[in-house]
Amino acid sequence: MTDEDLCYLSAKEALKLFRARKVSPLEILKAQIARSEKVNPSINCFTDRYFEEALEQAKAAEAVYAKRSGAPRPLEGIVLAVKDAQRVKGKRTTHGSLIFIDNIDDHSDPMIERLTQAGAIIHARTTTPEFCLSGACHSRAWGTTHNPFNIDYGPGGSSGGSGAALAAGLTTLATGTDIGGSIRIPASACGVVGFKPPHGRNPDGPPNCFDRYNHCGPMTRAVGDAALMQSVTSGPHPLDHDSLRDVVTLPERPGSLRGLKIAWSIDFGYVNVDPDVRKNTAAALDRFRALGSKVSEVTLGWTGDVETHALHWYNTMEFGRQTVWWKKTHGHLMTDYALKMADAVEKTGIDDVHKAWAEAHRMYETLGPVLAEHDVFICPTLNLPAVHADHDPWDPDFSINGVKVDGEYGWVMTHQFNMLHNCPVMSVPSGFAASGVPTGIQIVGRTFDDATVFKAALAYEKAVGGWLTEKKSRPKI
Template sequence: MRNEEICYLTATAALELFRRRKLSPVEMVKALIDRAGRVNPAINCLADRYFEEALDQAREAEARHMKRGGSTLALDGIPLAVKDAQRVAGRRTTHGSLIFKDSVDDHSDPMIERLQAAGAIILARTTTPEFCLSGVTSSRIWGVTRNPWNTDWGPGGSSGGSGAALAAGLVPLATGTDIGGSIRIPAAACGVVGFKPPHGRNPDGPPANFDRFNHCGPMTRSVADAALMQAVTAGPHPLDHDSLRQTVRLPLTAGSIKGMKIAYSVDLGYVPVEDEVRANMVAAIEVFRSLGARVEEVDLGWTDAVEQNGLHWYNLMHFGRQTIWNLKENSDLMTDYAIRFAKLAKTASGAEDVHKPWEQTHRMYQTLGPVLETHDVFICPTNNAPGVRADHDPFDPNFTVAGRKVDAEYGWVMTHQFNMLHNCPVISVPSGHAATRVPTGIQIVGRTFDDARVFKAALAYEKALGGWYSDKRKRPAL
């Protein structure tokens, strides 16, 4: 098997080859290290790398797979990239900031702890914007991360390094965190799969586990791999009071969705959508219709009040406080956008403002809830533009989408609405490409806590398209 074919294996396929002794974890890790040396300089998606340690762990996994009659772990020998915003015991976590360049953690976050306990091998950390603040993955500590499909464009964010690493064939599995779309935005922009579980489905560490709009989840190149990661990660954790005790069994293979009721909206009633995104969304809906699903366009009645009273204010009141705290003593180490965010966060007026997103969330669910009661899932685009350029300014006052001036940070994505609706599971899957070759994606939104139905729809759609990276023609030309 050629190195490139090894590098683009799904975790599910690699595990099967390990079991059959047709491939070893050592061979896979070596192939990925070699590819990283050749490909990463062009896209800059990897932060710290642990190549030697990964090879040692791969040899241990190989021995377990080679031992006849021996037992192996759920992810035994599978390489993993961890976003540089999640704790890994004994490793530094910089959060994309020079402020934390020497910050070493003494414990792992629950998600990472469980993935490692299942045999996953951490190959590297992936880049993120400072404090995960932006949909543009650029920082002073790591530089600019670029989209493997077109390096003039960005990979989205804040889990942009994870999305780029997957699309570039540098790892089969990666982690992400999502407070405004930070898993799904790069999943769509890079043409991979990203799942935002209901809050608490995957246990997390502080302060993220206190934040109901925040989620940690899998990023992969296939829906089955996302389900595989979820099976390992989900479930109650003794150190996370918000972790859910209910467990969900997710499907791993595609089944029939004939008769499934699917509601959809191309623009959520108020969002400007680029033509290429719209066309790819319509094509995706036709795939579901061809599979026997009953598809219906719906009007949720949402307006731009979602933006005026929504997640933006929440971020200023909660997520943005860290920029204010750090600005006092470390302004010389911070990025321009983090400093500008801190100044903007200071304008939020306190307890009065924090209720705005809560009230708006309730209003939004008064229309989405009844739609999901009569439909199995709801579908819309993930991003309303294919992406933004790698040097995009998230404070650009003249930024437009589909000819309309919009907020340069939130105006090109359709993800934060479902962070506000935090108990709805959402998976982003690829829907096609723009003329720039930058991918587009759709979001499949489920009823609260109904993860399995979301995966059922996604698996059927993926199978109908024949997967996304199965041959060289479906991969970035790197």
């Protein structure tokens, strides 16, 4: 097995090899550190790195597996990259902003706490746009993150560094947060797996745990690894009043999809979709048909009002209003897109929150009946493979297929399922565009029905042979 193969091992494969004492945690970490030294200068997906500390932890994990009587924890020795917007005790969390460049946290967020208690080793933090505000991943604090498959393009955001690190083989697991698609956007653009659980499935820290649009979740290269992370992360937490008490048992192996009822839409009836995305989504649906699923096109009756009203939540609640608060005292440190967000927020009022809620109710009045008659709903994750690395989310001339669209929302099909926050959604790869950038599909489940989403994703993954498992499918960097 080459060093590159070690870098791309799934967590489940690594754990199996650790237990058999055929590979050690130290070997994988050293290989990923060496690869990051070679590759990261080109893609810029890491902020802080804790390589020396992580090496000591990997040695300790190696010793655990060396003992025949040892009792390894569920993620003992697995390398984890954490988004630079999630608290890690004793470490700096900058939120992609110069404002927080010296911020040290005194506690970890629940997700990070549980992953490290399960034995995961944090070796690096991953880039995010300032305050996680954008689907593009660049900031004054950390510069521009590039897509490993084509560095002219971005990796998506806001968990862009996590997606890029996974695609480039620089980590085994990664974390993300998702308030408008921030897990699924980079999962699609980087050709990896990203899961947005129902709100509350994974406990979170304040203020995110209060925001129904917000979710923290796993980013991985394999569906089974996402299930592994979920088994560690999910469940009630005493510091999160929204955390759900029931713990879902997720399938571990692919099963039959014969008779599974799948509803689908390429464009929701109003979205302008890139031809490569359309073609790859259709091919993915054919895979599900070949697996014996009953695949039916549906009409949701959604309109562009979804985009307009989605803005009201962002602009009036804490997520958007933080830009106004910080502009008053630290505006000189903020990125252009954060300052433009502040300007937009100042034009809205608290009554506008109702518009987002009313739109979400209207959306579910059509999606709910569809999911009552089908097991899952499938659509593209992004209607454009990716935007350029330096993309301006406020660009008034941004277009798809020659038609002007909103620079922030016009190229993603994810935020609809933040508005419908109790639906579990997984993004998995669907192929590649002509640019070499991956594309993805979303598998959307009934409210709180995580297991069926994983069931569909596992079978699809097996049918296509997985992703990034062979050298020919990996980025050429």
